[in-house]
Amino acid sequence: MLTLKVINENTELVIKKLAKKHFDAKDIINQIINIDQQRRSAQTTLDKQLAELNSISKSIGMLMKEGKKDEAEAARAQVAGMKDANRVIEEELKQAESQLYDLLVQIPNIPSDGVPEGRTxxxxxxxxxxxxxxxxxxxxxxxxxxxxxxxxxxxxxxxxxxxxxxxxxxxxxxxxxxxxxxxxxxxxxxxxxxxxxxxxxxxxxxxxxxxxxxxxxxxxxxxxxxxxxxxxxxxxxxxxxxxxxxxxxxxxxxxxxxxxxxxxxxxxxxxxxxxxxxxxxxxxxxxxxxxxxxxxxxxxxxxxxxxxxxxxxxxxxxxxxxxxxxxxxxxxxxxxxxxxxxxxxxxxxxxxxxxxxxxxxxxxxxxxxxxxxxxxxxxxxxxxxxxxxxxxxxxxxxxxxxxxxxxxxxxxxxxxxxxxxxx
CATH class of the missing domain: 3.30.930.10 (Bira Bifunctional Protein; Domain 2)
Known part of the structure; x- marks a missing residue:
């Protein structure tokens, strides 16, 4: 199947070349690009939250050592809430990746420049x-x-x-x-x-x-x-x-x-x-x-x-x-x-x-x-x-x-x- 990199970086060229195979790729390519953008945005959010989660998790031990038990418990609660939110985002990412795959396998290969025009x-x-x-x-x-x-x-x-x-x-x-x-x-x-x-x-x-x-x-x-x-x-x-x-x-x-x-x-x-x-x-x-x-x-x-x-x-x-x-x-x-x-x-x-x-x-x-x-x-x-x-x-x-x-x-x-x- 075509890579997302090829589709994102050469969108119009991909659509034009697939037309040589008499495949109208415009709608499905646009769907792929939109879902991929949503997936990338969700991945960015998840990465930021994972980094923040890691930082807060590390602070809990320090807070306990310093005797700040209430603050440590509050941090634990915050971590639990963030993990729940992250699980939602991870599920969204799985769905997006599944949707992308289902769409990508429906697109034929791009014909090379040496392929002549013709229908039959x-x-x-x-x-x-x-x-x-x-x-x-x-x-x-x-x-x-x-x-x-x-x-x-x-x-x-x-x-x-x-x-x-x-x-x-x-x-x-x-x-x-x-x-x-x-x-x-x-x-x-x-x-x-x-x-x-x-x-x-x-x-x-x-x-x-x-x-x-x-x-x-x-x-x-x-x-x-x-x-x-x-x-x-x-x-x-x-x-x-x-x-x-x-x-x-x-x-x-x-x-x-x-x-x-x-x-x-x-x-x-x-x-x-x-x-x-x-x-x-x-x-x-x-x-x-x-x-x-x-x-x-x-x-x-x-x-x-x-x-x-x-x-x-x-x-x-x-x-x-x-x-x-x-x-x-x-x-x-x-x-x-x-x-x-x-x-x-x-x-x-x-x-x-x-x-x-x-x-x-x-x-x-x-x-x-x-x-x-x-x-x-x-x-x-x-x-x-x-x-x-x-x-x-x-x-x-x-x-x-x-x-x-x-x-x-x-x-x-x-x-x-x-x-x-x-x-």
Whole structure:
């Protein structure tokens, strides 16, 4: 979340920048400033009274030594009255801090200067692209038909067991899934990322820490009895490793990678765009997370984007990178690049990764700081990216590599699959 310092010192600029995300912040910012002023005033009063209380309390012993018992008793009565008054002020401060937090978590992150104007995905900017779109013959079919033909994925069985959006992978389909996971994890390790195996459920504090709560509460599966949430991405548990932690600048950047199943309700999703693997309630993904200094975080973002570009290039998929406009960005992001791969049978681009810099927005929620070389503490910057999400990668691999003899496996994956062709 935004810091009170940023809001108080740059009020008009904050309101103006949030307008790029099409968020009208004027009223809520004014509420925050008013409550903060009241809180500061109450804190000043409390500090003065505590100082006075301390002084009077010290005088009681001296008065007793001097035999001034009546004056000492009067001082004791005054101290008791002041303590009651202070308790009232302390309760007011708690309420003000609670109100401030409830308001602050409703404000999205400020977009960076590099974010283009725009309202929808149509306004995103293509940064660069690569790879060749295959020329499929007229007999080419989409991945859901290929999955049935070669007995790779059973969507109907998933409906029977759990419901729509929970496919069952079988045979070479399951082996291809496992191959992709291992390939992505090995590539991350080679790039210097420490592998983490996180829990698949998190508590509410973790959800608030990375910004899924309260913004995406309706999209998360909630185990109400235990008040735990199924993770929508490994970003949540991995980034929360650093909640309430003070790091040393010499240890930054920290680079973590994690495979997990991901769970998303995707409420309201329907139609052709969700057929097959295009949109699922449970899917597999490898996530990369970085914790860095503010001065270096955008260099880290560039490195992460280049890293993901290397993955889709090695998988021999046609790809493009989009710089998201203000209206299409996530609640917590300061700058996001989306990766899409081309699905030749569906004749459409499919999103397979988002790589984002959250600057200090998540860190302020997490209370994740670092101690710089001058021994001063300040908020870190957090970044993450999908490297990669499997469903649409799988869809594009199946569709783009279909031949009359079967489905060809890209060379980079053959050591992991143990086969070159699905036939």
């Amino acid at each position: 995905a149509e306004d995103n900017v293509v940064e660069r692209s690569g790879g060749e779109v295959p020329n499929l013959d007229e007999s080419a079919v989409p991945h859901w038909d290929l999955a049935k033909k070669y007995d790779l994925i059973d969507f109907e069985l998933g409906v029977k067991i759990a419901g729509a959006g929970f496919p069952v992978y079988k045979g070479k389909g399951a082996r291809l899934q496992r191959a992709l996971i291992n390939y992505f994890l090995d590539k991350a390790r080679d790039a210097g990322y420490l592998e983490i195996q996180p829990p698949y459920v998190v508590n509410a504090d973790s959800g608030y820490g990375t910004g899924q709560l309260p913004d995406k509460e309706g999209q998360m599966y909630h185990a109400t009895v235990d008040d735990l949430y199924l993770i929508p991405t490994a970003e949540v548990p991995v980034t929360n490793i650093y909640r309430d932690v003070i790091l040393d600048e010499k240890d930054l950047p920290l680079k973590n990678a994690a495979y997990s199943a991901c769970f998303r309700r995707e409420a309201g999703s329907y139609g052709k765009d969700v057929r097959g693997l295009n949109r699922l309630h449970q899917f597999d993904k490898v996530e990369i997370v970085r914790i860095d200094t503010p001065e270096h975080s955008y260099d880290s973002l560039t490195e992460m984007v280049n890293y993901v570009q290397g993955l889709v290039t090695e998988l021999e998929l046609p790809w493009r990178i989009l710089r998201l406009c203000g209206g299409d960005m996530s609640f917590t992001s300061a700058l996001t690049f989306d990766f899409e791969v081309y699905s030749a049978a569906q004749k459409r681009w499919l999103e397979v990764s988002s790589v984002s810099n959250f600057e200090s927005y998540q860190a302020n929620r997490l209370k994740c700081r670092y101690r710089d070389n001058d021994k001063k503490t300040q908020l870190v910057h957090t970044l993450n990216g999908s490297a990669l999400a499997l469903p649409r990668i799988m869809a594009a691999l199946l569709e783009n590599n279909q031949t009359p003899d079967g489905i060809r496996i890209p060379k980079a994956l053959v050591p992991y699959t143990g086969f070159e062709l699905i036939d």
